Amino acid sequence: MANLEVKKLAKSYDGKNKVLQDISFSVNNGELVSILGPSGCGKTTTLRIIAGLLDETSGQVLVDQADVTKTPVYKRNFGMVFQSYALFPHLNIFENVAFGLKMRGLSKTEIKSKVEEILEITGLSEFAQKYPAQLSGGQQQRVSLARALVINPQLLLMDEPLSNLDAKLRLKMREEIRRLQQKLKMTVLFVTHDQQECFAISDRVMIMKEGRIDQYDTPQNIFHHPRTEYVARFIGYDNFIHFDQAQVIDNHHVKVGNISFESIDECEKAKVLTIRPENIEIVDQNKGDNTILGTIISNEYLGQSFKYRIKTELGEFQVEESRKKMRLVGEQINLEFPAKHLHALSE
Amino acid sequence: MLDRKNKVLTIVSLIVLAILMLPLVLVVVTSFNTQSSISLPIEGFTFNWYANIFQQPDFIAGFESSLLVALLASGLALLFGIPAVYALTRLDVPKASWFQSFFLSPTLIPEIVIGFALYQTVVITMRIPVFAGLIIGHFLLCLPYVIRLITASMLLLDRHIEEAGWIYGCSPKKTFFLLVLPNIKTSIIAAFMMCFINSFNNIPISLFMNGPSLTMLPPAILNYLQNNYDPTVSAISVLLMIFTGLMMFLVEKAIGIKSLTK
Numbered sequence: 001m002a003n004l005e006v007k008k009l010a011k012s013y014d015g016k017n018k019v020l021q022d023i024s025f026s027v028n029n030g031e032l033v034s035i036l037g038p039s040g041c042g043k044t045t046t047l048r049i050i051a052g053l054l055d056e057t058s059g060q061v062l063v064d065q066a067d068v069t070k071t072p073v074y075k076r077n078f079g080m081v082f083q084s085y086a087l088f089p090h091l092n093i094f095e096n097v098a099f100g101l102k103m104r105g106l107s108k109t110e111i112k113s114k115v116e117e118i119l120e121i122t123g124l125s126e127f128a129q130k131y132p133a134q135l136s137g138g139q140q141q142r143v144s145l146a147r148a149l150v151i152n153p154q155l156l157l158m159d160e161p162l163s164n165l166d167a168k169l170r171l172k173m174r175e176e177i178r179r180l181q182q183k184l185k186m187t188v189l190f191v192t193h194d195q196q197e198c199f200a201i202s203d204r205v206m207i208m209k210e211g212r213i214d215q216y217d218t219p220q221n222i223f224h225h226p227r228t229e230y231v232a233r234f235i236g237y238d239n240f241i242h243f244d245q246a247q248v249i250d251n252h253h254v255k256v257g258n259i260s261f262e263s264i265d266e267c268e269k270a271k272v273l274t275i276r277p278e279n280i281e282i283v284d285q286n287k288g289d290n291t292i293l294g295t296i297i298s299n300e301y302l303g304q305s306f307k308y309r310i311k312t313e314l315g316e317f318q319v320e321e322s323r324k325k326m327r328l329v330g331e332q333i334n335l336e337f338p339a340k341h342l343h344a345l346s347e
Numbered sequence: 348m349l350d351r352k353n354k355v356l357t358i359v360s361l362i363v364l365a366i367l368m369l370p371l372v373l374v375v376v377t378s379f380n381t382q383s384s385i386s387l388p389i390e391g392f393t394f395n396w397y398a399n400i401f402q403q404p405d406f407i408a409g410f411e412s413s414l415l416v417a418l419l420a421s422g423l424a425l426l427f428g429i430p431a432v433y434a435l436t437r438l439d440v441p442k443a444s445w446f447q448s449f450f451l452s453p454t455l456i457p458e459i460v461i462g463f464a465l466y467q468t469v470v471i472t473m474r475i476p477v478f479a480g481l482i483i484g485h486f487l488l489c490l491p492y493v494i495r496l497i498t499a500s501m502l503l504l505d506r507h508i509e510e511a512g513w514i515y516g517c518s519p520k521k522t523f524f525l526l527v528l529p530n531i532k533t534s535i536i537a538a539f540m541m542c543f544i545n546s547f548n549n550i551p552i553s554l555f556m557n558g559p560s561l562t563m564l565p566p567a568i569l570n571y572l573q574n575n576y577d578p579t580v581s582a583i584s585v586l587l588m589i590f591t592g593l594m595m596f597l598v599e600k601a602i603g604i605k606s607l608t609k
Contacts, residue, residue: 053510073513080514086507090529103516151515 002064002154002187003029004050009059011045011211019045020211023059027155027204030185032178034198036234037208043191044159046208050189051157052076063154074103079148083160085140087132093143094119094128100151118150121180138169145177149184156181158190162197174201195235199223207231225265228347232274237343238318239280241273252339257313260289262339270344277307277320279341282327286334290342292317296331310335371588378581385578396582403571406583409564413547416478416563420485421542425535427486428493433523436501437509450494453487461487462555470556477561484552489542496541500534501527540598544591 009023020042027033035043048054050061052073060069068076079100087096094115101111119125122142132140141161148156161177162170178201181188192198198205199219206216207230215227226232229240243256251268254261261273286293294312301307305322310333317335327333373387381391400406431450435443453461462484469480504527512522528535553563564587572580 051514053513072518073510074516074518076514078514080511082507082511084505084507086505086511088508088511088526088530099512099517100515147511147515 003027003031004155004187004189005060005062005065006046006050007060007062009046009049009061010057011042011049011054012057018211020049023211023213025206025213025216027187027189029187031203032181032186032188032190032201033204033206034190034192034202035206035208036192036195036198038193038234041208042211043193043208045211047157047159047189047191050155051078051080077151077154079151079153079156081141081144081148081156081158081161083163085132085137085144085164087140087143087147089132092129092131093124093135096132096143097124097147097150100147104151114150118146122146122149137165138173141165141173142176145180149180149186154187156186156188158188160191160193162192162194170197177201199235207234225343226274226345229272229274229345230347232343232345236276237274238277239275241314242271243273244271254344259292259314261337261342262290263342263344264340265342265344267344270346272345272347273337273342274345275337275342277318278305279338280317280319281336281338282319282321283334283336287336290339291334291336293332293334296327296329296333299326299329301326374581374584378578378585380578380581383577385576385581396578397586399577399579400583400586403567403579405562405567405571406564409562409567412478412481412561413553413564416481416485416553417543417546419482420489420546421539423482423486424489424493424542425539428490428538429497429535432494432497432501433527436498437506447494447498451491454491458488458549458551462552465552466555477556481553481556481561481563484556485546485549488549488552489546492541492545493538496534496538497531500531504530536598540595543594547591548587 004027006026007024009020010018011020012018023042023046025033035046037043045054049056052068052071056069060067062068063076088099091099097115097118098111101114106114116125116128119128122145124139124142124146127135127139127143132143135143141164144161158177162173165173174197177188177190180186181201190198190202199222202219204217205219205222207214207222209228209230215222215231217225222231223235226235226237232240241256241261243254245268247256248254248267249260251266252263254263254267254273256273263273267273283291292312292314294310294317296308297311297316298309299306302320305320306326308319308321308327310317310319312335319335321327376389377385377387378396379392379394380386380389381393381395382389428450431446434440435446440446465480465484465487469475469483470477475483508526508530509519509522512526513519517525548565550565550569554566554569557563557566568580568583
């Protein structure tokens with residue numbers, strides 16, 4: 001496996017609208033990196049350019065410091081797993097997995113031993129003589145993975161590999177992918193729109209917005225320190241308080257309306273305060289700072305907790321509370337935003 | 348309720364089938380008649396009319412040229428049609444839908460008009476030899492079948508399959524032969540069948556493009572019928588039915604066996 005470096009990648013189909021701009025990042029040897037974003041953010045385009053399936057408008061792709069930007073797709077030594085599996089319908093599982101080795105001109109005995117080994121690792125040995133149409137979705141995706149692994153690729157690219165599977169299988173497959181990735185020390189670039197999925201298996205996560213990288217960091221850092229409102233929204237920070245520079249009191253204090261808020265983050269260059277629904281506390285007494293009075297306008301039962309929408313003078317907030325009894329719509333309550341959970345965002 | 352519906356459906360289907368098959372059965376029956384006109388009921392049983400087919404040089408020559416033209420025209424249609432379909436479904440061809448309609452247009456124009464137009468341009472104006480003219484005409488007849496049938500199966504074939512081929516080290520050209528062709532094989536054979544049968548049985552285009560040196564089988568039969576109303580025509584019709592049926596059976600069996608091994 002190898003490391004990947006992408007430099008100033010840009011893509012435009014018509015010369016005006018930029019589908020991708022200024023994409024620069026690197027993936028270390030043996031690292032699993034996810035690209036996360038809603039559809040149309042450019043994540044699949046990025047992956048396809050790296051694969052060589054799509055031409056870049058400008059920029060470079062380097063693998064182990066070697067420029068592969070102009071190398072045709074069939075001469076790059078990558079593996080790829082597609083959302084639709086893309087198995088060869090007229091070949092059996094053994095032949096599907098052997099395809100890449102055959103193209104590389106390996107001898108029959110070499111092919112046989114390598115394919116059998118990888119089928120063993122992925123638990124597919126019993127299906128060797130079956131055809132793709134005879135396998136379930138999960139099994140097909142595992143064949144697709146085996147076909148990629150057997151060529152010992154420098155880089156494994158995965159384009160929403162779990163999106164066609166049902167929820168339970170998805171969990172199982174993502175654990176399996178992570179296990180194999182760590183066992184074989186693979187460098188993987190994984191495209192997904194599922195936040196939970198990518199946080200669970202990635203060493204680092206890249207969040208894309210409108211053809212740009214918005215934040216590239218470890219899952220923990222992104223979760224606790226989202227850089228922008230866009231990232232925060234994407235990972236479940238549902239509450240936002242916007243302010244301008246005139247409302248900043250000092251580096252950790254902001255006064256919005258009549259309420260002053262304290263944040264653990266620096267507020268001087270920030271524009272937005274944000275907090276997760278489960279970090280807001282419903283308190284009996286209004287202590288003034290970091291506290292706001294509101295009225296419940298809707299309630300929802302989530303199993304572990306209740307979720308409320310609360311109307312206040314600073315707009316609506318969403319709050320999750322674990323409690324035996326559900327609060328009723330119309331009830332007046334005080335919301336407290338603990339400073340240690342109140343983050344300041346610059347965009 | 349469902350049973351009754353099924354019964355009605357079965358009866359209607361049988362009636363339709365009977366209406367379709369009855370004339371064919373009558374043709375078969377009359378081909379063995381000893382009487383020298385095509386009539387019912389038959390008076391005696393004979394194979395003479397079958398023997399008579401082989402006494403007609405027009406039939407023998409017609410069969411040979413019809414077979415040759417059908418094979419060549421179908422082959423050409425596949426040769427041009429498959430790359431055209433590939434381009435239209437896989438490459439970014441501007442105005443692809445216009446091309447698609449253009450390729451299918453021969454089905455919209457009456458064949459007799461195509462025959463006449465070809466006669467005017469190819470034979471009269473351009474003075475292209477009769478045989479080449481026939482091939483061109485039948486090629487036009489066949490192309491829409493190739494385009495339509497193969498487009499359908501290309502659209503069903505996941506394009507990521509080709510991409511996977513490239514990823515694993517197969518050049519685009521090789522990918523087409525190794526991964527695309529085997530997966531559209533069935534529709535290629537079906538298209539060939541449709542082309543062959545339509546070309547072989549075609550009258551309007553062959554009628555115009557027939558030359559003094561070249562006879563096609565269907566016009567030859569028509570010609571014979573105008574001069575002699577005897578059961579030879581019934582007999583050759585029976586042979587043609589058997590020939591076409593046999594072809595379909597063989598192809599079906601060829602595809603059937605292959606798909607069984609999957």
